[in-house]
Amino acid sequence: MTNSNTPDIQKAAPAPTTTPTVSANTALGWLHTAKFLTTAPQLHFLPPLVVPEIAFVGRSNAGKSTCINTLTQQKQLAFASKKPGRTQHINLFSLGKQGVTDAVLADLPGYGYAAVPKQDKIRWQQVMANYLVTRENLKAIVLMCDPRHGLTELDEILLDVVRPRVEEGLKFLVVLTKADKLTRAEQNKALSIMKLQAGGGEVRLFSATKRQGIDEVAMLLWQWAHPVEPVQPVDAPVAVLAPPAPES
Numbered sequence: 173m174t175n176s177n178t179p180d181i182q183k184a185a186p187a188p189t190t191t192p193t194v195s196a197n198t199a200l201g202w203l204h205t206a207k208f209l210t211t212a213p214q215l216h217f218l219p220p221l222v223v224p225e226i227a228f229v230g231r232s233n234a235g236k237s238t239c240i241n242t243l244t245q246q247k248q249l250a251f252a253s254k255k256p257g258r259t260q261h262i263n264l265f266s267l268g269k270q271g272v273t274d275a276v277l278a279d280l281p282g283y284g285y286a287a288v289p290k291q292d293k294i295r296w297q298q299v300m301a302n303y304l305v306t307r308e309n310l311k312a313i314v315l316m317c318d319p320r321h322g323l324t325e326l327d328e329i330l331l332d333v334v335r336p337r338v339e340e341g342l343k344f345l346v347v348l349t350k351a352d353k354l355t356r357a358e359q360n361k362a363l364s365i366m367k368l369q370a371g372g373g374e375v376r377l378f379s380a381t382k383r384q385g386i387d388e389v390a391m392l393l394w395q396w397a398h399p400v401e402p403v404q405p406v407d408a409p410v411a412v413l414a415p416p417a418p419e420s
C-alpha cells in the first residue's frame with residue numbers, strides 16, 4: 173500500500189523500440205509527396221542536406237527509376253527507359269507532408285552498361301563511390317538487382333564500398349526487381365539466395381508491372397526515414413513528491 177506522505181519513486185520508462193510501425197497507406201501517402209529537387213552530374217554539385225537521404229543504386233536497366241515512379245505513384249518523376257543508361261545524373265526528390273521536407277530519394281545512374289566508353293565508366297564509378305562513402309545525410313541504400321542476373325561484379329564492388337558504413341548503421345535493402353519475370357518457385361529461390369548474400373540487409377521481391385512488394389518497400393523506407401530516437405535512460409530514479417496529506 174502507498175503511504176501518501178512517502179515520495180513515490182518513478183523509474184525511467186524503458187526505451188521505446190527504434191522501429192515505429194506505419195500503415196502502407198501512410199507510407200505510400202508520404203512517398204506520393206515526392207517532388208523533383210535537383211540534379212547533379214557530380215557529388216560536389218549536390219546541396220548539403222540534413223534530412224535522411226535514401227539512394228537507389230544498381231546496374232543499368234535494373235529498374236531504379238521505375239521503382240521510384242511506382243513507389244511515389246508518379247508516372248514520370250524519374251526518367252525510366254528501355255534504353256540502358258537513361259539516368260546519367262544524381263537526381264534528388266524531396267519528400268514530406270505540408271511542404272516540409274523530411275527525407276530525400278536519390279536516383280543514381282546505373283553501372284555496367286557495356287556500350288558506355290571505358291573512361292566514362294571509370295569516371296562514373298568514382299562519382300558513385302565518392303557519393304556512397306562521403307554523402308553525410310545518406311541513411312539508406314536500396315540496391316536494385318534483377319534476380320535473373322543476380323549480383324554482378326560491380327554490385328559486389330559497391331557492397332564492398334558501402335560495407336563500413338553499413339556496419340556503422342547505414343540501412344541496406346536489396347530489391348529483387350522484375351519479379352514478374354520469374355515463377356513463384358524461382359522467386360522464392362532468388363529470395364533465399366539473396367538473403368544469404370545480403371549480409372544482414374533486408375531483401376524484398378518487387379514488380380512494378382504486377383505491383384508486387386510496393387507496400388513492403390514503402391513501409392521500410394518510411395521507417396528508415398522516421399527513426400524513433402531511443403530515450404536516454406535516466407541515471408538516478410526520479411523522485412515525484414506526493415502532494416502533502418490534508419491537515420486534519
Ligand SMILES: Nc1nc2c(ncn2[C@@H]2O[C@H](COP(=O)(O)OP(=O)(O)OP(=O)(O)O)[C@@H](O)[C@H]2O)c(=O)[nH]1
Pocket residue numbers: 230231232233234235236237238239251252253254255256257258259260280281282283316349350351352353378379380381382
Ligand atoms: N517487366 C518489368 N519491367 C520493368 C520493371 N521495372 C522496370 N522495368 C523495365 O526495365 C527497363 C529499365 O527501367 P529503368 O527504371 O529505366 O531502369 P534504371 O535502373 O533506372 O536504368 P538506368 O537509368 O539506365 O540505370 C524499362 O523498360 C522498364 O519498363 C518491372 O518490375 N517489371
Ligand SMILES: [Mg+2]
Pocket residue numbers: 236237238251252258259279280281282
Ligand atoms: Mg534510371
